[in-house]
Amino acid sequence: MKTLNDLNDGQIAKIGSYKRTQGVSRRLMELGLMPGVTVRFIKSAPLGDPIALDVGGRQLSLRREDAAQIIVQPV
Amino acid sequence: MPKLANNGVSSDRLRRVALIGNPNTGKSTLFNCLTGLRQKVGNYSGVTVQKKTGITLIGTERVEILDLPGTYSLAATSPDERVVVDALRGEVENLDRPDIVLCIVDATNLQRNLFLAFQIGQLGVPMVLALNYWDTAQKRNIAIDIEGLKEKLGIPIVPISASRAEGITELKDAVIQALDEKPKLISPTWPESIEEAISGVRSELPEPVSARIDDAALMRGIFESDEEIFKRAGASGLETQEALEISKKALFKGGLNPANAEAVLLYRHIKEHVEPCISARDSSRIAGSESIDSLLTHKVWGLIAFLALMYLVFQSVYSWAGPFMDLIDMGKSVVQDTVSNVLSGWPMIESLVADGIIEGVGAVVIFLPQIMILFFFISLLEDTGYMSRAAFLMDKLFSWCGLSGKSFVPLLSSYACAIPGVMATRTIQDSKARLVTILVAPFMSCSARLPVYVLMIGAFIEPRYGAAVAGAVLFLMHFVGLLVAMPFAYLMNKYILKTPPQPFLLELPSYQIPKVRDVMLKMYSQGKEFVVNAGTVIFAITIIIWALLYFPRTESVEIETREAFVSEIAAQNGWTEEFALASIHEDEAIVAALDHKVSSAFIEQSWMGRIGKTVQPVFAGAGFDWKITVGVIASFPAREVIISTLGIIYSLGGDVDEEAGDLREAMASQKWQSGPKAGMPIFTIPVVIALMVFFALCQQCGATLAVIAQETSWRWAALSFGFMTILAWLASIGINQVGSWF
Ligand SMILES: Nc1nc2c(ncn2[C@@H]2O[C@H](COP(=O)(O)OP(=O)(O)OP(=O)(O)O)[C@@H](O)[C@H]2O)c(=O)[nH]1
Numbered sequence: 001m002k003t004l005n006d007l008n009d010g011q012i013a014k015i016g017s018y019k020r021t022q023g024v025s026r027r028l029m030e031l032g033l034m035p036g037v038t039v040r041f042i043k044s045a046p047l048g049d050p051i052a053l054d055v056g057g058r059q060l061s062l063r064r065e066d067a068a069q070i071i072v073q074p075v
Numbered sequence: 076m077p078k079l080a081n082n083g084v085s086s087d088r089l090r091r092v093a094l095i096g097n098p099n100t101g102k103s104t105l106f107n108c109l110t111g112l113r114q115k116v117g118n119y120s121g122v123t124v125q126k127k128t129g130i131t132l133i134g135t136e137r138v139e140i141l142d143l144p145g146t147y148s149l150a151a152t153s154p155d156e157r158v159v160v161d162a163l164r165g166e167v168e169n170l171d172r173p174d175i176v177l178c179i180v181d182a183t184n185l186q187r188n189l190f191l192a193f194q195i196g197q198l199g200v201p202m203v204l205a206l207n208y209w210d211t212a213q214k215r216n217i218a219i220d221i222e223g224l225k226e227k228l229g230i231p232i233v234p235i236s237a238s239r240a241e242g243i244t245e246l247k248d249a250v251i252q253a254l255d256e257k258p259k260l261i262s263p264t265w266p267e268s269i270e271e272a273i274s275g276v277r278s279e280l281p282e283p284v285s286a287r288i289d290d291a292a293l294m295r296g297i298f299e300s301d302e303e304i305f306k307r308a309g310a311s312g313l314e315t316q317e318a319l320e321i322s323k324k325a326l327f328k329g330g331l332n333p334a335n336a337e338a339v340l341l342y343r344h345i346k347e348h349v350e351p352c353i354s355a356r357d358s359s360r361i362a363g364s365e366s367i368d369s370l371l372t373h374k375v376w377g378l379i380a381f382l383a384l385m386y387l388v389f390q391s392v393y394s395w396a397g398p399f400m401d402l403i404d405m406g407k408s409v410v411q412d413t414v415s416n417v418l419s420g421w422p423m424i425e426s427l428v429a430d431g432i433i434e435g436v437g438a439v440v441i442f443l444p445q446i447m448i449l450f451f452f453i454s455l456l457e458d459t460g461y462m463s464r465a466a467f468l469m470d471k472l473f474s475w476c477g478l479s480g481k482s483f484v485p486l487l488s489s490y491a492c493a494i495p496g497v498m499a500t501r502t503i504q505d506s507k508a509r510l511v512t513i514l515v516a517p518f519m520s521c522s523a524r525l526p527v528y529v530l531m532i533g534a535f536i537e538p539r540y541g542a543a544v545a546g547a548v549l550f551l552m553h554f555v556g557l558l559v560a561m562p563f564a565y566l567m568n569k570y571i572l573k574t575p576p577q578p579f580l581l582e583l584p585s586y587q588i589p590k591v592r593d594v595m596l597k598m599y600s601q602g603k604e605f606v607v608n609a610g611t612v613i614f615a616i617t618i619i620i621w622a623l624l625y626f627p628r629t630e631s632v633e634i635e636t637r638e639a640f641v642s643e644i645a646a647q648n649g650w651t652e653e654f655a656l657a658s659i660h661e662d663e664a665i666v667a668a669l670d671h672k673v674s675s676a677f678i679e680q681s682w683m684g685r686i687g688k689t690v691q692p693v694f695a696g697a698g699f700d701w702k703i704t705v706g707v708i709a710s711f712p713a714r715e716v717i718i719s720t721l722g723i724i725y726s727l728g729g730d731v732d733e734e735a736g737d738l739r740e741a742m743a744s745q746k747w748q749s750g751p752k753a754g755m756p757i758f759t760i761p762v763v764i765a766l767m768v769f770f771a772l773c774q775q776c777g778a779t780l781a782v783i784a785q786e787t788s789w790r791w792a793a794l795s796f797g798f799m800t801i802l803a804w805l806a807s808i809g810i811n812q813v814g815s816w817f
């Protein structure tokens with residue numbers, strides 16, 4: 001089971017589901033990180049954390065800890 | 076003249092339009108365009124943190140416009156987002172519910188932006204939709220079928236470009252028409268499970284409570300699992316719990332997860348009804364930004380560029396502000412001299428005006444150059460879009476102690492002045508992270524500490540160890556606070572607030588070329604805010620300190636000092652006292668020396684002098700004598716006061732600055748008058764460092780305390796004051812004690 005965290009720079013994946021539905025996940029979904037949406041892993045910050053994603057043409061940054069909650073399917 | 080409202084009834088109340096939208100969609104830009112006011116704008120989420128109202132003229136009607144912070148959702152997670160919800164509910168002080176909402180969406184990102192629009196529509200507020208960034212949308216060949224969209228949404232839709240003031244007339248027309256017609260957004264058809272949840276909750280709540288909550292509010296309560304909505308309507312804790320339990324069950328039964336039901340349903344609706352009106356997206360904008368980012372957030376070059384940029388910023392803040400500060404200082408002296416001449420007949424008034432009032436105004440104005448130059452850079456970094464990248468780069472460094480990259484901007488600003496820094500924390504979502512950032516901000520080495528460092532280093536470090544060491548010490552002093560602040564934040568989070576790790580979500584906007592007008596505006600408004608908020612406090616405090624230093628003023632002190640001085644001169648030269656008395660008036664230097672001796676004597680027996688002598692034992696461990704103690708106490712309201720206070724105490728007159736050679740000499744020649752160390756110099760290297768560290772750590776700024784209290788509560792301001800002062804005191808004693816062993 002891959003999470004957002006396991007993607008490489010530039011890799012594209014489809015969002016599956018969330019491991020936890022409390023906390024930050026609500027806001028992530030409101031921002032468009034919905035199950036079924038395709039995202040692109042852009043890169044991680046120089047110090048390894050956080051990461052930058054392309055969500056529907058927007059760059060969004062979140063921490064690895066939160067990214068680890070999102071199960072994805074690489075395409 | 077009373078206005079004629081739409082129903083023909085005359086009314087004094089202006090009709091209200093609230094600007095609502097996601098962060099960074101151009102609300103403030105549009106607000107400025109409509110009202111001619113100058114609200115801050117910037118290419119960074121969370122530029123607007125407070126509501127602001129203005130008036131626009133449409134035809135002959137004056138309409139009130141309300142600018143609000145940006146929010147992604149009505150499920151607010153931070154104080155600035157809460158402002159939006161409160162404004163919509165009509166719960167903001169002195170503000171009724173808006174008559175209509177003008178929802179600003181980013182035309183290049185309709186899907187996500189309409190999420191919020193649908194939430195607001197569900198509340199039943201009439202709405203007009205402005206599709207902003209129309210210029211960018213066209214450049215990127217994004218075609219939006221506006222007629223089709225109008226049909227789907229059922230409200231007026233106007234494409235605009237706020238930054239180019241395009242489409243504003245059409246928008247105004249749509250607004251005035253909507254104020255009369257009150258068009259409502261067509262809400263999605265909710266699945267049955269939602270209806271069931273609503274009726275289930277209603278049957279659970281007691282009748283009067285249920286009657287007090289309308290369906291829209293109830294739905295928000297269900298979607299957000301928000302207990303507040305029920306409790307406000309008078310439901311007990313148990314009733315609230317049970318109502319929420321029922322709604323959750325109903326949602327589960329319908330195959331929905333209560334935690335994300337709203338997001339799932341709304342995005343499904345947007346996909347089915349809105350997306351068909353938008354033609355294929357291209358991503359050239361993000362591609363452009365990404366190629367800039369391939370350098371600026373690069374693993375190696377990104378960090379180097381960041382450090383270089385920060386170095387450049389601070390270097391410029393210091394070097395560019397210098398000449399302006401000198402100019403202000405000179406201006407102040409000129410005014411003081413003039414006033415002194417005019418008022419020389421009334422010594423008390425003269426002193427109040429020159430040393431109290433003018434000094435107080437000067438103390439405020441002197442900070443303006445640095446604050447404005449710093450904000451010039453901050454707004455430049457914000458407007459280009461770099462600021463969010465800085466937060467992205469720095470987040471890791473802050474996350475271990477419970478802060479986030481978003482703390483970076485406030486802490487950076489605090490290096491100029493903690494006041495804008497504390498205010499900038501309003502963009503931090505997590506309330507505890509925000510609190511910790513506020514408490515940590517005053518540890519950053521603000522520009523008011525600089526004069527103290529320059530004085531001490533110039534007087535004691537540079538002559539002994541050379542310029543290279545002096546520069547290094549000055550540099551290090553700027554990190555003392557930071558080094559203490561990080562562990563402090565960690566401990567606060569871990570043991571006092573017990574903060575769960577806070578979510579960190581950051582949008583990285585596309586890069587753009589900064590607009591001169593926006594940058595100038597921000598400089599101006601920050602400067603103004605500082606003068607109005609902090610300036611008044613600094614001013615008031617300067618006057619209080621003046622009074623403590625001036626009173627009581629017994630004439631006998633002057634006579635005694637004069638007599639002692641005359642006999643000293645007489646003894647030195649072998650004159651009679653009469654001859655000495657006559658001749659000292661011939662020599663201007665001697666007259667000045669006598670004057671300074673007298674002021675010094677006055678200070679010694681002033682309230683402040685007495686306090687200094689009483690309190691001195693507390694600072695004995697740090698090696699401070701009563702004179703330094705007076706300097707330290709006098710600078711509690713504002714650190715920089717120490718320079719002029721020391722100047723007066725050391726009989727040089729108050730108009731010395733940190734570069735003044737004679738102040739340095741006077742300090743270097745200070746010796747203990749009595750006690751075990753009699754005859755030894757007071758300012759040893761450990762004492763000098765102890766004093767600098769004391770200033771680095773101590774909360775000596777009344778204005779910052781006032782702002783902390785305003786942003787949190789007096790309790791936290793008091794805690795900040797107590798903690799920092801004790802820490803500074805312990806550190807200065809520790810340094811002097813340890814330093815004295817060598
Ligand atoms: N190209 C283009 N840029 C725009 C337009 N409208 C606003 N901007 C820019 O977008 C940025 C954000 O504008 P603001 O007015 O600060 O946005 P806001 O919605 O008030 O942002 P917050 O207060 O942070 O929620 C600024 O740099 C504006 O110059 C537009 O129509 N076209």
Ligand SMILES: [Mg+2]
Nearest residue numbers: 102103122123
């Ligand atoms: Mg704004």
